[in-house]
């Protein structure tokens with residue numbers, strides 16, 4: 040008897056299940072990182088194993104690559120594939136224009152490179168990620184370890200010149216050590232509370248020496264699939280302005296549950 044999913048896992052599963060409907064045989068697919076994206080990788084693996092779908096996955100983190108191989112997806116590097124048909128990924132926040140904050144799991148750099156290399160980006164999320172204005176979730180910024188305290192001070196100084204409510208930056212830790220990204224870099228989390236001009240902030244952040252990339256994903260997401268615990272999903276398409284409501288069968292998620300490791 041499969042285990043019952045928690046409400047949050049039901050929401051994540053149905054968003055992931057609906058999103059993989061966009062994947063077609065032969066596609067090159069960017070595979071996001073995080074707990075919602077892990078559901079998507081599991082769903083895709085099922086399509087590969089049970090329906091014989093042929094896809095090539097490009098993973099945005101080593102943990103996603105490991106999971107994808109485990110479930111039967113062929114994984115290649117972005118340099119082998121170059122361009123992707125679509126990327127499916129989670130988000131930490133989304134606003135009404137489908138602008139995002141990402142990087143809660145520290146994978147923002149690879150995620151942004153992969154999403155930018157894709158014809159289409161589909162974001163999967165539950166309603167807890169919806170905000171009127173970005174900034175409640177601390178904005179992750181990937182910085183190189185060399186001189187990171189100077190980089191942090193430059194970021195905090197810059198923040199006094201842009202329209203945000205908070206100004207503090209904190210070094211992300213893994214236990215007592217700095218958290219390391221897949222590139223060996225550090226993450227500074229910016230506690231901004233409200234970002235009035237995300238485009239301006241993204242530009243100025245990326246001009247600071249030592250900053251590699253920031254977690255603002257602006258004008259990159261094409262379709263957002265919001266999952267709910269009752270099995271309903273909302274599919275918002277920013278390009279054609281449509282919003283559709285559908286229902287997804289939850290039983291498939293319970294069968295996948297035992298294996299969903301992220």
Ligand SMILES: O=C[C@H](O)[C@H](O)[C@H](O)COP(=O)(O)O
Nearest residue numbers: 073074075142143144145146
């Ligand atoms: O670095 C991690 C990614 O940007 C994730 O997609 C994001 O943090 C959302 O993760 P989750 O689906 O676990 O909430």
